[in-house]
Amino acid sequence: MSRLFIAEKPSLGRAIASALPNPQKKDQGFIRCGNGDIVTWCIGHLLEQVEPDAYDDRYKKWNLADLPIVPEQWQLRPRKTSSKQLTVIRKLLKEASSIVHAGDPDREGQLLVDEVLDYCKVGKRKKEAAQRLLISDLNLPAVKRAISHMRSNRDFIPLSISALARSRADWLYGMNMTRAYTLLGQKAGYQGVLSVGRVQTPVLGLVVRRDEEIENFVSKDYFTLDALIPYQESIKPFDIVAKWKPSEACEPWQDEEGRILNRKLVENVAQRITNQPATVVKSEQKKSKQFSPLPYSLSSLQIDAAKRFGMSAQQVLDTCQSLYEKHKLITYPRSDSRYLPAEHYAQASVVTQAVANNAKELSEAVKNANLSIKSKAWNDKKVDAHHAIIPTPKKASLNALSAFEMKIYSQIARQYLMQFYPEAVYAESKLEFDIAGGLFIAKGKQLIEAGWKVLMGKSDNEDSSIDTVPALPKSTVLTCREGVIHDRKTEPPKHFTEATLLQAMTGIARFVEDKSLKAILKETDGLGTEATRAGILDTLFKRQLLTRQGKSIMSSGAGRGLIHALPKESTFPDMTAHWEHQLQGMAEKNQAYSPFMQALEQRVTSIMSNVKVNAVPESLRSLPKVERPAFKRKKRSYSKKPKKSS
Numbered sequence: 268m269s270r271l272f273i274a275e276k277p278s279l280g281r282a283i284a285s286a287l288p289n290p291q292k293k294d295q296g297f298i299r300c301g302n303g304d305i306v307t308w309c310i311g312h313l314l315e316q317v318e319p320d321a322y323d324d325r326y327k328k329w330n331l332a333d334l335p336i337v338p339e340q341w342q343l344r345p346r347k348t349s350s351k352q353l354t355v356i357r358k359l360l361k362e363a364s365s366i367v368h369a370g371d372p373d374r375e376g377q378l379l380v381d382e383v384l385d386y387c388k389v390g391k392r393k394k395e396a397a398q399r400l401l402i403s404d405l406n407l408p409a410v411k412r413a414i415s416h417m418r419s420n421r422d423f424i425p426l427s428i429s430a431l432a433r434s435r436a437d438w439l440y441g442m443n444m445t446r447a448y449t450l451l452g453q454k455a456g457y458q459g460v461l462s463v464g465r466v467q468t469p470v471l472g473l474v475v476r477r478d479e480e481i482e483n484f485v486s487k488d489y490f491t492l493d494a495l496i497p498y499q500e501s502i503k504p505f506d507i508v509a510k511w512k513p514s515e516a517c518e519p520w521q522d523e524e525g526r527i528l529n530r531k532l533v534e535n536v537a538q539r540i541t542n543q544p545a546t547v548v549k550s551e552q553k554k555s556k557q558f559s560p561l562p563y564s565l566s567s568l569q570i571d572a573a574k575r576f577g578m579s580a581q582q583v584l585d586t587c588q589s590l591y592e593k594h595k596l597i598t599y600p601r602s603d604s605r606y607l608p609a610e611h612y613a614q615a616s617v618v619t620q621a622v623a624n625n626a627k628e629l630s631e632a633v634k635n636a637n638l639s640i641k642s643k644a645w646n647d648k649k650v651d652a653h654h655a656i657i658p659t660p661k662k663a664s665l666n667a668l669s670a671f672e673m674k675i676y677s678q679i680a681r682q683y684l685m686q687f688y689p690e691a692v693y694a695e696s697k698l699e700f701d702i703a704g705g706l707f708i709a710k711g712k713q714l715i716e717a718g719w720k721v722l723m724g725k726s727d728n729e730d731s732s733i734d735t736v737p738a739l740p741k742s743t744v745l746t747c748r749e750g751v752i753h754d755r756k757t758e759p760p761k762h763f764t765e766a767t768l769l770q771a772m773t774g775i776a777r778f779v780e781d782k783s784l785k786a787i788l789k790e791t792d793g794l795g796t797e798a799t800r801a802g803i804l805d806t807l808f809k810r811q812l813l814t815r816q817g818k819s820i821m822s823s824g825a826g827r828g829l830i831h832a833l834p835k836e837s838t839f840p841d842m843t844a845h846w847e848h849q850l851q852g853m854a855e856k857n858q859a860y861s862p863f864m865q866a867l868e869q870r871v872t873s874i875m876s877n878v879k880v881n882a883v884p885e886s887l888r889s890l891p892k893v894e895r896p897a898f899k900r901k902k903r904s905y906s907k908k909p910k911k912s913s
Contacts, residue, residue, distance in 0.1 A: 269303040271363035272400065273356065273380050275370045278592040279402065280308035283369060286410040296355035305359055309370075313353045314343040314382050316438045331450050334875040335443045337868055341435060343386060357387045366397040368420045372653040373601055374854060375798060377423050378430035399423050401652060403599035404659050405591065426652065429853035432860050436846065436867050440465045443871050447878045448832060448887075455887040461829050462810055465843050466795045467803050468830075471812050472838030473771055473778060474763055475822040475830040484759035489526040490533040491753045494700065494707045496545045496745050498737060506748070507736060509545070509700050509707035511536060530752070537750030540702045547743040549699035555712075556692055559685035559719035561605035561644050562655035565797040566773045568678065573766035576674050577818065580769055580801035586675045587656070594668065595661050596625060597679055599653055601798040606649035607657065612641060615687065617660040622680040624662040626673070629680055632722055636687035644686050657683045681722050688719035696736040702747050711736025762819035765804070772800050779841045794843055824891040831886035834874060 274280035280298065284291055288301035297307035319326035319336045321344070326336060345353045360366070366384070370376035384394055397420040402413045444463035452461045492511040497504060513527055520529040527533055563571075565584065572578045578586075587600035615638045623633040644655065658680045668676060694715050700707040713735065714720070739745075763771070771778060773793040795803050804820075807813040812826035822830075830838045852858025 268364045269305060269362070270365050270367050271359050272304065272306040272367040272369050273383065274306065274308040275376050275379055276310065276592070277308050279369060279371075279405065280306045282402070282405040282407075282410050282595075283400070283414070285407055286414055296352050297359060305363065307356055307359055308352075309356070309379055309383065310349045310352055312379055312382075313346060313349045313356070314386055315346050316434065317342045317344045319442060329446050329450055331447065331875075331879055334447055334878070335439075335868075335871045336446075337439065337871075343382065353383070353386075356383060360384070360387050360389055366393060366420075367400050367417065368397055368423075369400040369402065371601065372401045372403055372599060373603075373796075373798065374426040374430040374433075375796075377426040377652075378434070381420075381424075381427040382431075395421060397421075403602075403653055405595045406659050406661050409659065423652070425856045426854050428860050429850045432853055432863055433846075433850050435864065437465060439864075439867060439871060443875060444468075444833075444837065447875060448829065451832065451878065451883050452887045452890065454883045455890070457887060457890045459825070459890075461825075461832075461887075462806075462812075463829070463833065463837065464803075465846060466799070467807055467812075468833065468837055469840040469843050470768070470772060470794055470803060471807055471822065471826050472830050473840070474768070474813060474820060475827050475838075477760060477763055478822050478827075481759045481762065486759075487522070487528065487757045488530075489522070489528050489755050489757060490530050491527070491755060492533050492537055493751045493753070494540055494545065494702055494747045495749055495751060496700065496709075496747050498745065500737065505735065507698070507709050507745075509698070509702075509709040511750075512706045512708055514706070526755075526757070530754075533752050536705060537752055540705060540707075540747045540750045542749075543703045543747050545700045545702045545707070545745045545747045547698055547739050547741055547745075548701045549697075550739055550741050550743075551695075551697040552738045553695050554692055554715075555695050556690040557718075557720075558690045559642055559688060560682065561642075562607065562657050562682050562686065563679055564603050564605045564655060565601055566603070566769060566793075566800065567605065568656060568675070569801065570766050570769050570773075572675060572678060573764065573769065575678070576671075577765075578671065578674075579765055579804070581805050582671065583675060584798075584801045586671045590668075590672055590676055594663060594672070596621075596659055596663055596668075596676055598655075598657050598659060600656055602653045602656055603797040604650060604653055605644070605655045606646045607644050607654050608650050609645050609647050611654070611657075612645050614660060618658050619684065619687070621660050621662050622658050622684065625658070625668075626677045626680050629677060629684065632681070632684050635721075636684055637689070638687055640687050640689065642686040685719040685722055688722065689716070691718040691720045692716035696738055698736055698739055700745075700747075707747075709736045762816075762821055764818045764820060768804065768820055769800060772803075775840045775844050778839075779844055780839055781841050793847065794840055828886040828890045832884035834877070837874075 272280070272283050274283055284298040284300060284306040287304050287306070290301050292299040297305055299305050321342060322336070322338050326333060366389070368377075368380045368384075370378075370380040384397070398417040399420040399422065400413055400417050402410055404410070441462075441464045445461065448461040448463055449459075452459070494509045494511065496507040496509060498507050513521065513525070517527065517532065520527055520532050522528055565587070568587070569578075569580045569583045572583045573580070584600070587597065590597045591600050619633045619636055619638065623630040656679055658676070692715050694713045696711040698709045700709070761767070772795060775793045794800070804813070807826075808815070811823050812829065814821050814823050836842050849858050849863050853860060853863070
């Protein structure tokens with residue numbers, strides 16, 4: 268009885284083979300092991316969606332009259348670069364008595380191998396008996412442990428269906444929308460490709476709207492008032508700073524955010540409170556605890572690395588892939604989870620020892636870690652196919668890592684070590700004063716036990732600037748010395764940066780217009796997936812729809828023209844967030860494939876009908892010229908330069 272392991276990549280295949288019996292015989296595209304098991308691998312996706320002209324030859328020409336293109340029977344074809352490996356796998360599948368699916372532990376990894384099994388027409392019985400191997404750490408003990416804990420591949424069919432729906436929906440929407448708007452641009456004299464995608468276009472829309480909001484922003488003057496209340500403590504006197512909270516009677520002079528726009532009103536209140544009694548009408552003191560942040564998912568790591576090191580999302584992903592595949596120092600990086608399986612807790616000692624060896628600056632942090640502390644990160648209920656990114660028990664040789672690799676490894680390791688430190692404890696105090704009939708509030712917060720925050724650098728800690736507010740009993744009477752008026756101006760929002768745009772993509776609920784959709788979105792829903800967000804941003808830069816100015820990310824003229832030409836729904840994240848919600852529903856077995864695809868087909872058909880009857884949008888008539896190489900992209904016909912329709 269021989270098992271055939273099909274890994275996603277050669278590096279994973281080699282790691283699996285190393286955990287199986289010797290002697291091993293390496294062959295072209297596979298490894299034969301001593302017990303008869305065979306390990307082979309894909310090279311990413313071996314199959315791809317066919318071009319439209321595979322469905323009908325007339326689609327070689329881009330023509331509005333032919334849209335929408337909706338395949339009746341979806342077809343895949345071998346990628347040119349990997350057809351040889353597909354032949355190897357097809358032959359091995361016929362020999363093997365059983366199959367082990369060893370794709371990466373996410374929905375794309377699930378589909379990647381499942382679609383090969385379908386394409387190679389594996390028999391129903393053999394396919395149903397296939398097992399699923401989930402590997403998130405390429406080191407030998409972890410791989411052996413994973414092989415001893417395999418599950419039925421049938422458990423993961425919903426993940427495959429979700430990935431399949433995403434792939435087909437992206438083709439259907441991107442292919443038709445790109446052809447339609449490129450042809451409209453052509454009518455207006457623009458010769459480039461106007462690429463539209465269900466994720467990239469709402470991201471572009473976010474940036475365009477932010478840029479235009481900044482450009483159209485008109486600053487307003489507003490005023491705040493602080494009451495300075497001297498307080499004599501045993502050590503040294505200081506002023507309690509209490510902020511004025513305007514009453515309802517002030518509403519006519521306030522904007523929608525409650526800011527006072529009339530200086531004379533504030534001056535009047537300042538005069539009234541000078542040298543007047545300040546009576547404590549409410550006093551609250553409490554201790555609050557702040558638990559350590561959870562270990563990293565890919566997006567949370569990309570956000571922190573952008574803030575701390577100025578690294579792009581793609582740089583972080585590439586660095587993580589190297590740490591995972593080449594150095595084997597971290598677990599599977601394309602993870603959207605921030606939790607860990609309970610069984611991982613037993614490895615804490617060897618993992619922290621490896622951290623002390625690999626990142627010398629953390630050796631003191633390892634020494635002071637309390638491994639009996641178990642943070643809320645260890646939670647089996649929150650972990651399915653993959654878990655948070657953490658260090659592995661492997662010890663690296665000195666100087667083995669590049670500067671970027673060292674930075675990212677240390678960041679991941681520090682976040683892991685935080686799980687073995689106590690919570691940070693604050694003393695919080697709040698006083699409400701009545702001064703001449705007005706309400707003034709003073710809030711203070713002091714860090715009294717640093718806990719996990721000792722691992723944070725000074726730049727990451729913002730606790731030093733918090734006001735001190737004494738614990739005064741109710742009815743205490745002090746004297747307000749004076750009121751200090753602050754002249755302020757409303758400020759425009761800031762341009763997106765790599766970090767804030769990634770935050771927007773992961774926490775997309777903040778940007779959706781539909782309130783009912785906002786309610787159903789979980790915090791983890793977002794634009795794109797952990798694995799694709801970096802590539803989406805990269806694509807928008809390459810296509811010159813986004814540009815960089817220092818750390819700021821801004822839209823180009825072509826980007827704006829396209830956003831203003833498209834239907835509003837295509838440029839907002841609502842539609843995409845709704846897609847992601849349904850795709851997640853498919854993965855969790857509470858959403859069906861067919862209704863999702865039928866609704867999308869109807870919507871694309873409707874958009875195409877409108878494009879055909881409406882005039883060329885004005886915003887496409889003055890698009891700047893774009894260098895053609897920026898639009899070259901292999902394999903998908905909706906990214907090639909179209910043939911003019913006759």
